[in-house]
Amino acid sequence: MTEGIKIICQNKKARHEYHLEDRFEAGLSLLGTEVKALRDGRANLIDSFAEFEGGEAFLYNCHINHYTPAHQFNHHPTRKRKLLMHKAEIERLIGKTRERGTSLIPLKLYFVRGRVKVELALAQGKKLHDKRETLKRKEAEREMSRAIKSFNR
Helix, strand or coil: CCCCEEEEEECHHHHHHEEEEEEEEEEECCCHHHHHHHHCCCEECCCCEEEEECCEEEEECCEECCCHHHHHHCCCCCCCEEEECCHHHHHHHHHHHCCCCEEEEEEEEEEECCEEEEEEEEEEECCHHHHHHHHHHHHHHHHHHHHHHHHHC
């Protein structure tokens, strides 16, 4: 873990559900109550994704819980949030996500020097047999490491 980075939440399911290709970092345009809720670690990235509208990138279905002390002025938990990226980067990603089966998935939310950042990845969905193959490979690696560990004792 790098100095100055505080991870808020991760999308662990994404590594199981998708083949991850390129990774990108983007800022998030947030309200004050959202930032305070994120400082408490109240976020969930499962089922969230990024899409493009009118040359801008937006994050959908990112669930940031209400900040309870701000009861009257709270935000909607799953509203769409603008991603802050360079225009050239957005145009390049628009071209890549137009390919069949490719989408932009958030992997983690974190603070860098007081600013909220999101790590995005270009991803292609795995088929059921790919998921099974990945699980078999992981299990085989675990058994090999256990065997080596017990042999070294």
